[in-house]
Amino acid sequence: GQQLNQSPQSMFIQEGEDVSMNCTSSSIFNTWLWYKQDPGEGPVLLIALYKAGELTSNGRLTAQFGITRKDSFLNISASIPSDVGIYFCAGLVGNQFYFGTGTSLTVIP
Amino acid sequence: DGGITQSPKYLFRKEGQNVTLSCEQNLNHDAMYWYRQDPGQGLRLIYYSQIVNDFQKGDIAEGYSVSREKKESFPLTVTSAQKNPTAFYLCASGDRSNTGELFFGEGSRLTVL
Numbered sequence: 235g236q237q238l239n240q241s242p243q244s245m246f247i248q249e250g251e252d253v254s255m256n257c258t259s260s261s262i263f264n265t266w267l268w269y270k271q272d273p274g275e276g277p278v279l280l281i282a283l284y285k286a287g288e289l290t291s292n293g294r295l296t297a298q299f300g301i302t303r304k305d306s307f308l309n310i311s312a313s314i315p316s317d318v319g320i321y322f323c324a325g326l327v328g329n330q331f332y333f334g335t336g337t338s339l340t341v342i343p
Numbered sequence: 344d345g346g347i348t349q350s351p352k353y354l355f356r357k358e359g360q361n362v363t364l365s366c367e368q369n370l371n372h373d374a375m376y377w378y379r380q381d382p383g384q385g386l387r388l389i390y391y392s393q394i395v396n397d398f399q400k401g402d403i404a405e406g407y408s409v410s411r412e413k414k415e416s417f418p419l420t421v422t423s424a425q426k427n428p429t430a431f432y433l434c435a436s437g438d439r440s441n442t443g444e445l446f447f448g449e450g451s452r453l454t455v456l
Contacts, residue, residue, distance in 0.1 A: 237385040265444075
């Protein structure tokens with residue numbers, strides 16, 4: 235099955251900085267999901283997007299469903315140490331989910 | 344509380360043994376999934392089930408088996424035929440009739456000794 239192209243692979247940032255990451259695909263998706271995963275734990279759903287162009291926020295997190303329906307972006311504003319973890323995207327088409335390989339975020343206090 | 348419960352959290356197995364990972368959900372979701380997660384790779388689909396008594400192979404089904412006798416339960420058996428079973432296994436569920444959101448359990452880490 236296809237995997238989504240997610241970038242960057244890793245980020246090291248200072249506390250308080252903003253973070254941006256994105257996922258792209260050659261295929262069109264009906265739904266985009268963004269997750270955060272801590273080591274040894276299951277992923278936690280952060281934001282779900284359902285329409286092209288949709289911009290949705292969850293606290294300091296903002297995600298957008300790309301106009302072409304082939305990409306999505308996640309922004310984290312004013313990062314804090316507990317934002318550390320792996321963030322990954324998922325796209326849904328039909329009954330199948332496809333996943334990005336993840337962005338590892340390290341926040342330096 | 345509603346959610347997905349996986350057990351055990353950690354499991355050690357000798358080569359040649361079958362092991363079964365449990366997944367139970369009380370979210371009333373129709374669809375359930377099993378994924379395998381390896382370092383540096385995206386999630387890979389092992390099996391999924393859209394309805395009770397029916398399931399479909401995913402991309403890496405060889406060496407695995409599942410059953411879906413109840414809506415709430417979707418156990419995964421890792422058989423001795425699976426060549427490289429050491430991995431982190433994630434169970435997920437979703438309500439295919441509405442939002443397309445997918446929720447995950449806490450995961451089970453299997454180590455073959």
